[in-house]
Amino acid sequence: MEYKLKIEQTDFSVEVIDQHDRQLNLRLGDGVYEVEYEVVADHWIHMAVNVSGRTGLVNAWVMDGSEGKIIVINGRTYTVQDLDQLTRRVPKGRGANLPDQITPPMPAVVVAVPVAEGERVKKGQAVMVVSAMKMETTLCAPFDGVVAKINATVNDKVAPGQILVEITKDTDLTEDPAGGTNS
Amino acid sequence: MEYKLKIEQTDFSVEVIDQHDRQLNLRLGDGVYEVEYEVVADHWIHMAVNVSGRTGLVNAWVMDGSEGKIIVINGRTYTVQDLDQLTRRVPKGRGANLPDQITPPMPAVVVAVPVAEGERVKKGQAVMVVSAMKMETTLCAPFDGVVAKINATVNDKVAPGQILVEITKDTDLTEDPAGGTNS
Amino acid sequence: MFTKILVANRGEIALRVMRTCREMGIASVAVYSDADRKALHTLNADQALYLGASEPAASYLDIEKIIQAARECGAQAVHPGYGFLAENAAFAERCEQEGLVFIGPPSRVIQSLGDKTTAREIMRRGGVPIIPGMIKAESHMDILTAEARQLGYPVLIKAAAGGGGKGMRVVQSETELPDACRQAAAEAQAAFGSGAIYLEKYLKRPRHVEFQILADAHGNVVHLMERECSIQRRHQKIIEETPSPAMTTELRESMGRAAVEAARASGYINAGTVEFLLDEDDNYYFLEVNTRLQVEHPITEMILGMDLVRQQIRIAAGEPLGFTQADIVSRGHAIECRIYGEDPENGFMPSPGKIHFLKEPVGPGIRNDCGVYSGFEVPVEYDPILSKLIVWAEDRDQAIARMRGALSQYIILGVKTPIAFLMEVLASEPFQRGETFTDFIATHFNNWRQPLDEAALAALAYIIYEMAGQRRKKGMVSELAEPNSPWLQLGNWRL
C-alpha cells in the first residue's frame, strides 16, 4: 500500500511494507522506517522510530482538519495532505492562492468598501479593507478593470475562498501573476 | 417527566416542569429551579441556577460511570444514580455490601491465602489478604463454617463483587449482619 | 476593601484579575459579548452580564453599557485590564462621576499621558530625555511631509491616542509617507476612536526597556525594576524578559529614578509602566507611559514574588504601599512568550478559529495565563492573544532552557501559533547572547519558514493515525504487547 503525502510544498511518497499489531514498516525515500506505536489517548500517538540504525521516541498530536491532518511534533505543526484524497476534494480556501480573485487571506470582518459596482479600478487600487483580530488587510485590484459585483458589505464576516469583489478585466491587458493581496 | 435520583444515601425526586432550548424548569423538594445551561465542552456544563430568588453560576463536570453519573461541582464529587435505571441493572460491586460474602472492597491483588479448601474457620478468622496501592486489607470469615471453595490465588487481580472464598455456614449458627471485611 | 469588582475586559487578562479577586474574597463580575458567551472569563466569573453584539463598539468599548452593568450588579470598582477602555480617560471619568472606583490612575492623568504629545511635553519639562519629533498631532499631509523631511528618514508614525503598536508605521522614504499615514490613521481610529497621528525620529537598533512603577494615593512611588521587550513583530512585543540583558546596577538606578520622576511629574497613582528606548551607548529616551497593567506584568511578578493586581486593588482602595524602594528585591530571571493565534510563516497573519485540542505546558517555574480551552472558538473580533507563557528560573540560561521545554510541550490544534518560531528565536545565538534589539526579528528571522527536517515523522504519524482510526472504528484497538527493543533518543533527529 502506498501513500502520496504533501507537507507544505514537499511531497512524500510512503510505501507500507508490512504491518502487524502496533508495528509498521515503511519505505520513505531511500530509508526504511520500523515503527512501534501506541495510541495513547485522543489526538495523541507515541512512536518508537527506527531508521538505518538510528532510533528515537516521538510524541505526535494529530487532528483531522479541513485540508488534511494537522500534526504537532517537537513543537512544530505540520499540515499533512493525502494527494489522492486531495484531488477528490473541492479545495477549500484555495481562492487566496489564485492571483486574480479578491478573497480574504483569513476569516475576517469587512471594515470598508472604497469602490462601487460599475466603477473603473486600476491595478493595485484598494477595493476592500477587512480586519481580523484588530489587524487590517487591504485587498487590491489584481489588474485594471471594472467592478462587476461586490459580494460583501461593512461588518460582514467573510472567509478565505469567498470572492468579495468581482472585476471584469480589461481585455487588452495581460494577467499579472503576482499579488492579489497586500497588508 | 419525573426523575428519581439517589446521591449517596439521599433520594431526590425531580420533576421537569418545562424545558425549552437551553432552559429548564424543575421542581425539587419544595423548591422550583429555573436553570439556563450551556454544554461548554466534553464533560463540562455550565448552569445559571435560579431558585426562590437566589441565583448563581455553576460549573459541573460529568461522566457516565458504571454506577450512575459521576459529577464534580465546587470541588466535590457526587455519584448520582437514577433509581429507575438502577432497578433494571444488576448492581456491580454490590457484593461488598452483603455481609456474608468475601469480596475485596476495591480492585486489588491477592497477597496471601491463609486457609485451604475443606478447612474449618471461625468467624473473624483471616481467610484472604489483598493489597491495593501498597495498602493491605484482610478479609475475614463472616461466620463459623467450612471453606467450600477458594476462587483466587496469590498475585491474582481481583475486583469488588468477585467472591474470593466461599464458606459453608454452620447451620446451627444465626447469621451475623455486621462485618465481612476489616483492614 | 471592595466586596465586588466588575472586570471590563475579556480573555486571559479578565481571568487573571478574577483570580486575585477570588483570593482576596472579592466577588468578580464578568461582562461578555455574543462571541464570548462561552469564553472562559464568562464561565468562571461569580456573575456574568451580557453587553451586546460581538464588535467591540457594541460591547467592550461601549462605555455606557459597562457603566450600566456595574450599577446593575452593585460593583464598587471596575478593573479595565489592558486594551479596550483601559486607557480611555472618558471611561475613567464616567466611573468617577458614577462613584465607581476605576482601578487605575485618575482620568486627568490618563488624559494627559494618553495623549503622547502632551506626555512628551510633560517629560521634557520634567527633565526626562525624549526622542526628537513632533509635539502635537497633525492631519495635513503637507505639514507631516515637511516635519518628516526636517526629522530626516526613517521616521516613525505614531497614534497620539496609541498603544500596543496600533497605528504605528516606520516610513523609509517620502513616497511611502501618504499611504502609511492613511493606514496608520485608519488603524488608530479603529483601535482608539481617534485617528490623530504624529511623527518621531526613528532610532536604529534600540532596545525597548520599560520600568514598572507603583504609586499610592499618599505620595509613595516605587519602581519594580525593568522589563526588556525588544523582540517585536509589527511593533508588538512577543517575547519579554527581566532583568534586561543590557542592564547594569548604575543604569537601573538612573532609569528607575527617571521612571519615578515621570510618575511624580504626571501626578501618577496606581500601577503604570514607563517605556524607554535604550540605545547601544546606554542613552535612554522616554517613549510613553502605559497607564494600565501591562500584558507582560507577570515576569515582574515572578522575579519579585508580588501580585501586581492585588497591589492595584489595594492602591485603588486607598491603602498605602506599605513598602519602600529598598524592600524591592528581585530573584532569578523570568521570560514571557506571547502565544498569539497567528501564522508566523505568513507575516504573522491572524488565525482565528476553533481550538480542537489544547494541552498546556506544566512544570516547576512554568505559568501559562491562558484565555482559551479545548473546544473554544477564538473570535475574529478581538486581540489574537491566546495565552501568555511565562517561566521563572534561577538565571537567564536556565530560564531559556525552561521556556524551550515548555514551548515544546505546548500543544494547540486548530489555530496557527508562533510556538515553533518562538522556539527557534530562543535557540538562536543572538538571543542567547542577549543581543535583543527592536530590529531583532527583521534582522534574524525575516520571512522565517519552519524547517522540514523532521517532516518525515509527521508523515509516519499521518499513516499511523489513519490506520489506528480505522482500527478504532472497527473497535479493534489491540491489547498491549511487549516492545522488542530499547528505544534511543531522537534529540536532534535528522533525515
Add this chain to the structure above:
Amino acid sequence: MFTKILVANRGEIALRVMRTCREMGIASVAVYSDADRKALHTLNADQALYLGASEPAASYLDIEKIIQAARECGAQAVHPGYGFLAENAAFAERCEQEGLVFIGPPSRVIQSLGDKTTAREIMRRGGVPIIPGMIKAESHMDILTAEARQLGYPVLIKAAAGGGGKGMRVVQSETELPDACRQAAAEAQAAFGSGAIYLEKYLKRPRHVEFQILADAHGNVVHLMERECSIQRRHQKIIEETPSPAMTTELRESMGRAAVEAARASGYINAGTVEFLLDEDDNYYFLEVNTRLQVEHPITEMILGMDLVRQQIRIAAGEPLGFTQADIVSRGHAIECRIYGEDPENGFMPSPGKIHFLKEPVGPGIRNDCGVYSGFEVPVEYDPILSKLIVWAEDRDQAIARMRGALSQYIILGVKTPIAFLMEVLASEPFQRGETFTDFIATHFNNWRQPLDEAALAALAYIIYEMAGQRRKKGMVSELAEPNSPWLQLGNWRL
C-alpha cells in the same frame, strides 16, 4: 557533568527528575513495567527500557534488572526518586560496584541511617535528642510485650527498614499488640523486603517538623529550612507546608543546627531530610533521616527558588555547593496537598482505575507535579499518588486561599480523590490557626463525610447532561440564544 541518567522510578517523581535532566541537557532514560507501558514517565523519556511484570518485585524493585538496563543504555548515573529502591543500601552498593553514580548518599550511609535503630544510636552519640524506645529490632512477641510495658502505652510500632509510614502502628493496649505487630511486620516485609520492627514511646499531639539538608562531597553542609508535615492519615503525610506555623527564628536555628549535626555525624552526602517530632513546649526529638528526595521537596523549592534535583545531580557529579548557610533566604509561604487515588469517606481506601477526564489547576503560584493524564489507567500495584498540588504565595493566609482555589478547579473523573476533604481541612479553624498536630485528622476529621448541602446542583447537572446527551445524539445542539437575566454568585449556596 553526566550526559545520560537512568531514572529508576515511575510516576510524578520520575517526570520531575526528567524535567531537570532535560533543562540540564542530560538525556533521561525511563524504566517501566507492563502496567506502565502508557505511563507518562515512559512516554516522555528520551529513552524507555522495559523491566518486566507489574508487581514491583519483578520490575521497580528488581535491582539486577535495573543495573542491567543502566549498562545497556550507557547511563553514567542513576536517580532513584523516592520509594522503591531509593533507600535500599544494597542497590546503592551495586551501583557503586558497577561504576554507576548513585544520585544519593553513599551505600554505607544509607545502610546505617536506613536501619532506624542504628540511626537512633548514631544520633544519641551525636548528642541529637531521640525518642525513648528500643534501640534494636525484635521479633519475639514476649520481648516486644515486655518492652511495651516498660515504655508504657500507647506505643508506636515502627519498621526498622521503614519510611513513609509503612509498617507503622499505634497500639493503645497490650491486647492489640500481637495482631498489630504481625500486620506491621507483614507490611514492612512487603514494602522494604524486611519485616524487622521495633517499639517507640508514642508522643501525644506532637508536630512533625523536618529539615532539608544538602551536603556536598567537600564537607559543606547546609540546611534549607524546615517543612511541617503534621497533617497525616494512616501515618502518611497529605498536607505539608513551609515555614512551619510553630517555628521561631531561635527554634529554627537550634533545630537546623541539630539537622546539620545529624548529617555530619552520619557522614552524609547529597540531599537528605532530618525528621523531628516537636512537642508543644518546643522540645524536639530525632525521628529519622530520609536518605533521599522527599515527596514534599517542592515546597522548599518554592520558598527558596532552588531546584533540589539539580542540586542532587551537581553534588553527585562532585561539584561543590557553591553557597553557604548565609545565602539561604526564603520568601513567602508554600503548601503542598497530595492528591491520592483514594476514598476519604471510606478510610482513605485506595481507588485505582481509569482516569476518564483530568483538568489540572493553573494560575500564578500554582504548580501541579502530576503523573497521570486523561485516559490513563492508574495501576493497582503502586503508590496511590496521582499528583502533588503545590502553591506559593506571599504569606500563609494567601497560600491557603490560593490552595483552596486550586483544589476547587482540579477536576478528576474516574477515580476517587481527597480533594473535597482537603478543601475542608484548609477551610477549618484549627488549620487556619496553625494548630497542626499529628493527631489533626483523628481529632477534627474522624469519619469525615462530604456535606450534601449542594447535592441538589448535582441532581440538576445529571438531568441536563442526560438531556443534552440525547440532544447531541440527535445532532440537535442548538445555537446560542441570549440569556435573559444577570446571574448572581453562588458562593455559599444553601438549599
